[in-house]
Amino acid sequence: MPAASPIYNFLVRRNYVFLGVIFAGAFGFEMAFDKGSDRIWDSLNKDRQWKDIRAKYVQDADGDDE
Amino acid sequence: MLARSCLRSTRIVGAVRTVAVNTSKRAASTASAAEASPFRLNMAGGAATAVAIGSIGWYYHLYGSDLHAMTPVEEGLHPTAYPWVHTKWTKTFDHQALRRGFQVYQEVCSSCHSLSRIPYRSLVGVTHTVDEAKAMAEENEYDSEPNDEGEIEKRPGKLSDYLPSPYKNDEAARAANNGALPPDLSLIVKARHGGIDYIFNLLTGYPEEPPAGAVVMEGLNFNPYFPGTGIAMARVLYNELVEYDDETPATTSQMAKDVTEFLNWAAEPEMDQRKKMGLKVLAISSVLFALSVWVKRYKWSAIKTRKITYNPPQAGRHGRGSH
Numbered sequence: 001m002p003a004a005s006p007i008y009n010f011l012v013r014r015n016y017v018f019l020g021v022i023f024a025g026a027f028g029f030e031m032a033f034d035k036g037s038d039r040i041w042d043s044l045n046k047d048r049q050w051k052d053i054r055a056k057y058v059q060d061a062d063g064d065d066e
Numbered sequence: 067m068l069a070r071s072c073l074r075s076t077r078i079v080g081a082v083r084t085v086a087v088n089t090s091k092r093a094a095s096t097a098s099a100a101e102a103s104p105f106r107l108n109m110a111g112g113a114a115t116a117v118a119i120g121s122i123g124w125y126y127h128l129y130g131s132d133l134h135a136m137t138p139v140e141e142g143l144h145p146t147a148y149p150w151v152h153t154k155w156t157k158t159f160d161h162q163a164l165r166r167g168f169q170v171y172q173e174v175c176s177s178c179h180s181l182s183r184i185p186y187r188s189l190v191g192v193t194h195t196v197d198e199a200k201a202m203a204e205e206n207e208y209d210s211e212p213n214d215e216g217e218i219e220k221r222p223g224k225l226s227d228y229l230p231s232p233y234k235n236d237e238a239a240r241a242a243n244n245g246a247l248p249p250d251l252s253l254i255v256k257a258r259h260g261g262i263d264y265i266f267n268l269l270t271g272y273p274e275e276p277p278a279g280a281v282v283m284e285g286l287n288f289n290p291y292f293p294g295t296g297i298a299m300a301r302v303l304y305n306e307l308v309e310y311d312d313e314t315p316a317t318t319s320q321m322a323k324d325v326t327e328f329l330n331w332a333a334e335p336e337m338d339q340r341k342k343m344g345l346k347v348l349a350i351s352s353v354l355f356a357l358s359v360w361v362k363r364y365k366w367s368a369i370k371t372r373k374i375t376y377n378p379p380q381a382g383r384h385g386r387g388s389h
Contacts, residue, residue: 033346033350034346037342037345037346037349038342041156041158041338041342041345044156044157045156045157045158048157048158048159048160048161048162049158049161050161050191050192050193052161053161053162053165054195056312057194057195057198058195059195059197
């Protein structure tokens with residue numbers, strides 16, 4: 001890579017920044033991945049989970065039952 | 067073994083004798099073996115093949131089949147496999163069915179069977195709300211901590227209490243059930259061959275009356291799916307036995323299906339987490355596998371695409387350093 005791109009210069013050139021990028025990237029990826037797979041799971045299991053039928057059985061609107 | 071070796075030895079003797087006869091015949095008549103007619107050769111070949119196939123078949127008939135120590139009656143009828151939705155890789159339990167199944171357990175099964183590993187708190191968020199679970203727990207009495215005089219008093223149940231068992235202990239359960247112990251149902255789906263299919267078939271498989279010739283002992287009931295076919299539990303599920311609060315028609319098979327699914331949840335409450343994590347692992351590792359294949363091809367591309375050329379020395383020119 002003869003002419004390094006500005007992104008490369010910014011993220012990878014200094015080691016402590018690169019380490020931070022890796023950690024933050026892992027953190028962010030895991031959050032996004034978990035959220036996305038939960039969403040896929042919920043769409044595959046539509047109307048089968050407790051949260052889909054819970055409204056039928058909750059009497060008063062206290063939010064403490066989960 | 068001795069008999070077999072004897073047989074072999076007589077056969078060898080016979081072979082030797084025929085060889086001797088043949089050689090003597092041939093010496094006498096000076097006819098060569100090549101002049102044997104093709105028909106007789108074909109006959110001999112065919113007969114040898116038939117004998118070989120026949121002996122293999124006879125041997126297989128004697129020793130090839132499986133041995134069963136138990137009769138089919140003792141094994142029990144194999145349960146029919148049903149297309150359960152919740153056993154698919156991406157499907158959870160139908161939680162409405164779990165709620166109905168818990169109702170069936172509580173109104174029917176719990177008069178004999180315990181479910182001792184399930185606390186009321188684990189029903190919260192699965193089949194019931196907190197308030198419902200608390201109300202159910204409070205209907206039962208449990209031993210409290212010793213008070214100031216060291217007496218143990220009774221207190222109403224809490225969410226952390228386990229479902230009460232119908233009998234104090236196994237001996238009491240046996241005494242009340244003609245010597246037969248109703249098993250705890252917490253892990254019964256994992257504990258029986260055939261799992262949910264077996265339980266569903268058992269619950270719905272009671273015939274109107276035992277088939278002709280079946281021996282049913284006193285106090286037992288006939289069920290073909292139960293190993294031994296004599297089961298102490300009588301048929302309990304009949305149409306309209308319970309009244310579902312979601313107005314599902316309470317047929318025998320509906321109740322059996324609901325309670326089986328509920329018992330599957332009781333045995334494997336972690337199923338959702340397990341399936342979710344498994345799918346995530348498959349997703350991540352398939353990406354990593356594709357990446358590793360790509361890296362391997364990238365690294366090897368230089369080696370795979372190189373060419374080795376060989377320039378042979380030209381003929382007619384002698385000496386070294388010809389190029």
